Every structure is written in structure tokens, then in C-alpha cells.
Amino acid sequence: MSGVVFERGDRVTLRTIEREDTEFLQRGRNHPEVAGPLGMPFPENEIQIEESIEEWIEGDDSVNLFVCLDSEDADGTEGDGDTKSDEDNSESDEDSTETTPIGMVNVMKLHWDRPLLSYWLLPDYQGEGYATEAMTVLLDYFFDSHYKRGVQARVFSHNEPSQALLERLGFEQEAALRDHVFVEGAYRDELVFGLLREEWIGE
Template identity: 45%
Template sequence: MPGAYVQRGERVTLRTVESEDASFVQRAGTNPEIRYPLGNPVMTRATHEERIEDDGDDRFLVCLDGDDADPATDDENVTRIGQVDVVDADYKRPELGYWLVPAVHGEGYGTEAVALALDYVFREYDTPAVGAKAFDFNDASRGLLESLGFETEGRCRKYMFVDGDHRDMIQYGLLREEWHERG
């Protein structure tokens, strides 16, 4: 089950990813509806467990907490619906990555989860900006970033071979002051 909550919004909660969550993360990562838009390779549960334990990045489960959910402990009233990652926050400009299970796409949970992650990053790290990437064909992800104030910073042409084609990757950035101006 997910760990303690890190950040709570109106509808979603970001909770710590625990080693027991590796099977959820792996199953989602093998789903073509998620994996292809992310461009992620298929990984074993053991690889996911190693990443959870050793990589030093901030990884959060996106959860729907029931009314009786305990904010500090694992709880049966918590439903995992996705993940938000903050990569390289202690090394260089943090980079966000995120995904949700297809059953909840289009309901606004992703926008809320990424906004919570941005609040977290700008509170916990002294960084002037946050980055994110989306494939040019991933209109939903690009729309999410743009709705939160991210600006296009560049295009990596034919960046990665995904689902049978070489795909362009769009680089986005959001400055700290831009985020704070949004309120």
C-alpha cells in the first residue's frame, strides 16, 4: 500500500512510493496506453523495486483517499491511480514525469497531481525552474503542462523510437516566479 501522504489536494493525494507498490508501477508501465505515450521500456518488478529503493529521486503515488483514509499510514481506503516523479531535484533543474491509469484519464486528476508536485518542488528545493517533456503526439500531456503555465522551450526531433515511429519530444519549462504569480 502507498505510504504517508506528502501533499493533499481537493481530490488527490500524493503519497510516498513504497517497495510494496512496485507491482502497481510495473503493471501500469506495461500498459500500452501508458507506456507508449511515455516512451518507457518494459521493466521487471525487481528493476522497479531497485528504482524505488536506490535512485534518490522523489517518486509519489497519485491516490484517491476515501473518507476514512489515514494520512500517516498505509490504509485500505486508498486507491492508487498514477505516479508523479521529480527527477534530479538535488542535482540540477528538476524534471517532472507523470502518468495515470487510463480509467481516470480526462477527469482532471493529472492536472491536480502535477500542481501538487510543483508546490512540493518549489517548497522543498531552491530551484529557479522545473522542466517536463512530452511527445509531440501526446496532446493530453502537452495540454496539461500548458494549462499549468509551462512554456515550450524546445523540440528534440526524432528523439525516440516509440510505437513504430521516431517521435519528436517537446521540452517545457516553468519558472518559480511564473508559478507563484499564478497563485
């Protein structure tokens, strides 16, 4: 995991996505329990993921970050058992941090009046509150850095956990596109959720 910390929460960090991160991105986007709810019916090989990073993630119309768990060296020691000096510790917290990527958050279509949010976590890390925290950190950053009226998110009608996440964050359902996408064996409604600036920051 080569990306640097962009934002920090209590338990998660949001880190930049680099070209060396192809393997994790490919594993996540191809996972059956991730690809299905995202409506991604085609497998993606390494070359396709590399092209996605170059054309989409490195573009200027979206913000794309990995959700990571960082664990520090518990005893602050070097490999030979000697305690690190204050000078060593001051160089960078990154040196003693082990980073585990667990998912991804995005703000897409930044040119829209209400940009589009997206998110996913690997199944092993779902249901632990990480997605709620990651999205909270992302929304804090977004509304602090981009003067937009609001944001939107779209989920399929059978994805109840994702709907519950958005509702916890204060989103309201604003529309339902009926039988809009064929995904996971059936036509599904696509539900449009929205969150206004003042609903998030209290203006």
C-alpha cells in the same frame, strides 16, 4: 497501498512509494497506454521493478510519489456497527481510509538547475482532472521546498493530452528535439517545456 500521505489536494493525495508497492508500479509502467507515451519499450518484471525502487525511488536525487484517491468510511462505524469514539477517531485518519493508487508524479535530477518532471495516470482515471490537480500539488510543494529557478518537462510530439496539461499549468514550449526518439512505431520530436519559479508563485 502502504505509503503515507505526503501532500494533499482536494481530491488526490500524494503518497510515498514503498517496496510493498511493486505490484501497482509494475502494472502501471507496463500498461500499453502508459509505457508507450513514456517511451518505455521494454517490459519490466517484478525483480526489475524492485531494483528500480531500490536504485531510483529510494535515491536522493528525485522525489517520487503515487497519486491516490482516498475514500473515508462514510458512517464512521466499526465492523460490528458500533460508532467510533472520539478517542478512536483521533488516533489516525488513515485507519478509516481506503486508498486507491491511480498514477505517479516525479521530480527527477534534483541537482540540475531546472529539474525534470514526469507523470502518468492509469487510463481509467485520465481525462478527469486528476493529473492537473496532482501536478499542481507537486509544483506547490516543489517551489516551496526547493529554491530552484524553474522546472522542465519533456513530452513526445504526438502526445497532445500531455502537452495540453503542461500548457494548462503555465508551461511554455522552449525547444523541440527533432526526430529524437523512436517510440510507438515512428521517430518523434521530443518537446521541452519549461516553467519558471515566478511564473508559478508570482514573485
